[in-house]
Amino acid sequence: MSEERADNPKKYDYIIIGAGVSGLLTTLMLSKKGKKCLLIEKSNHLGGVCKAEDVKGYCIDNGPHAITELSGGPLVNLLERYCNYNIKFIPHGNYYMRLKSKFGPHLMPVPNNLTRFARANFLGKKDRLLMVKLMGEALTNNIVSPEKNNMSVYDALVKNKLSNKTMIFADTICYFLSGASMKETSINRVIEGGGFAPSKKINKKHSDKNKIMEKMSSITSLKNFQNLIVNPSEARQGYPVGGLKTIINAICCSFVMNNVDIIKQTEVDKIIVDGNSAVGVSTNKGDFFADKIIYSGFMNKLPEMMEDGILERDYIENLLGLIPCKSYTLWLGMKPCKYFNYTGSEIWFEGEEPFWAMPVSNYDNTLAPKNKMLVGFTTVVKDNVDDTKKRLARTMEYVYPGIAEYVELKYEQVEVPEKAAIRINTVLPKTKSPVENLYLVGTDTERKSMGLTKAAYSVINLEEELFDE
Ligand SMILES: Cc1cc2nc3c(=O)[nH]c(=O)nc-3n(C[C@H](O)[C@H](O)[C@H](O)COP(=O)(O)OP(=O)(O)OC[C@H]3O[C@@H](n4cnc5c(N)ncnc54)[C@H](O)[C@@H]3O)c2cc1C
Secondary structure, three states: OOOOEOOEOOEEEEEEEOOEHHHHHHHHHHHHOOOOEEEEOOOOOOEOOOOEEEEOOEEEEOOOOOEOOOOOOHHHHHHHHHOOOOOOEEEOOEEEEEEEEOOEEEEEEOOOOHHHHHHOHHHOHHHHHHHHHHHHHHHHHHHHOHHHHHOEHHHHHHOOOOOHHHHHHHHHHHHHHHOOOOOOOEHHHHHHHOOOOOOOOOOHHHOHHHHHHHHOHHHHHHHHHHHHHOOOOHHHOEEEOOOHHHHHHHHHOOOOHHHEEEEOOOOEEEEEEEOOEEEEEEEOOEEEEEEEEEEOOOHHHOHHHOOOOOOOHHHHHHHHOOOOEEEEEEEEEEOOOHHHOOOEEEEEOOOOOOEEEEOHHHOOHHHOOOOOEEEEEEEEOOOOHHHHHHHHHHHHHHHOOOHHHHEEEEEEEEEEEEOOOOOOOOOOOOOEOOOEOEEEOOHHHOOOOOHHHHHHHHHHHHHHHHHOO
């Protein structure tokens, strides 16, 4: 360890600000590499957004979670290398559209590949053909002229005069993939978030196979087309047995405890900079110093944690332009209900309030008391929570006639599923900040994929930045 400071007897190799999944994975990785870490969290719990609570015998996650890119992806990669415990993931199953016809409500797989588009008769024949044509064009552009895919989904669709229903369908998918409307979502984001783009290569500098693949980037890109025919993204998604708390517990219990100090209920107010180098943090419990600082909170809060003049104006403006997206989730604890006898999740896009629902107890029945089930319904808050809540309640009564008879528990959550919605001109900050020895991780530093997978990618980016030559 390097020289200690008189005013602070303990000097760390790393201070990690924030104990969400990205801060915890960072602490795990660094502690396993023998680094002395101080993890500082402002709340009273570890896990950030990724947490669960026990409510009347139900184990309720903070929002329904389908974890993307599991096999061969960044989260499993980190867990396999650093975690002492095996987490079992149950395959997600299908993403369904919930539809309503004169025969009553029914489910159909979300059209995310050619075969499914061909069968998605709820969109009308002409619209389906046009959508397939547009997807083919977008994937071609992705290889030959990617800048064309910076166009908004709305701009790409509107000139084709698609039906109102198809436009609403596209808007709903955009909100779920980017946290923003189709006017603000680029085609690129749909390709990245919808599983059409191949996964990012992990540990590329350590793998000869991946080096060769990098050189053959045009062949890699052709995978996009395979993905259009059989989109494999669903098959790589899953839900952890025991719920989200299993992931958090497994990570925290794998820390090399001699290398990690944790302080909760302590907010970092300022990052202390000496010259142009981050050297410590200032909190209500005093100042702490380390060789390197890793920040995993909201990137749009970083400017207020730095003294004036340290970050350049353009950099600050870009960070302040990162806008979080808000969600409202209603969890229902229920008697077994006929509408939810499947494994997977469903999207409702018509009518007043689009939503995504996931019967999580179908993955693991210990999440609900015996003979009960637990289903989460989430929607993006576009205006305000009260109106969203009322619209969702009305929509659910319409979509699932008689559902109220099954319901025994209602539990609400208002949360931030995306620290930065990925809008057309969104530029996320890089892992290495302009301040020496200050590094950034978290879902608002990585575009690829969704939530926990983004968080894991960001930690792999950090690992490459710190330890690869
Ligand atoms: C309704 C809902 C549904 C979701 N669905 C999915 C899904 O299906 N799949 C998926 O992968 N993900 C999903 N997510 C998203 C996923 O949970 C988050 O993206 C992920 O947990 C964010 O991790 P993070 O570490 O980047 O940030 P956070 O969890 O926000 O962690 C940041 C931590 O830093 C702390 N902090 C911030 N500033 C300071 C400071 N100054 N000092 C000290 N501590 C600080 C915070 O208190 C927090 O604990 C969903 C989220 C919600 C809400």
